[in-house]
Amino acid sequence: MGNMFLKAGPLIFEHARRLRENQTFAESVLWNYLRQKPHGLRFRRQHPLGDCIADFYCHKLKLVIEVDDSIHNREDIKQKDAEKDLFFKSKELKIIRFTDEVVIQRFEQVISELEKIIHENMKKPL
Incomplete structure (x- = not known):
């Protein structure tokens, strides 16, 4: 997976930029930790990956972190989350949701x- 953006198009990049400008309180709390580069790892927020946007992404670990608010309890959103998770898994990315x-x-x-x-x-070779 050489392409860190998985061929994301310009519309996805623009949407990600808008999301970065309007992060939720929970996202800002987690970002305050991740931006300090724990263990020297760089995390990105609202990172485009193909047609999806990961709330947080660490390329070195191939790790996606999603922070879900109450809208994610809706059935249509649960379905979109499941599709997003399948896409990430198909690209050998690990996903954790909070x-x-x-x-x-x-x-x-x-x-x-x-x-x-x-x-x-x-512990694994990166």
């Missing part, structure tokens, strides 16, 4: 899960 509530109320748990994933993947 709800806004978990990010805000149990941030230590989120960091612990991310640290576990980072350590598991740092």
Whole structure:
């Protein structure tokens, strides 16, 4: 997967830019941690990947992090999320999802899960 954007087109890049300008509170909380480059890893926010946009993405780990608000409980959105996850998996990307509530109320748990994933993947040759 040499192309870090998976051939995303200009409309996806524009949509991602707008999303970066309007991040949710939970996304800003998580971004404040990820932007510090934990373990020297660079994370990107609202990163275009093909026809999708990952809330957060680390190319070195091939890791997508999604932060879902309550709209993701709707059946039509659940279907779109499932399709998005299938696309990411087809590109050999790992996906982890957190709800806004978990990010805000149990941030230590989120960091612990991310640290576990980072350590598991740092053991493998990158």
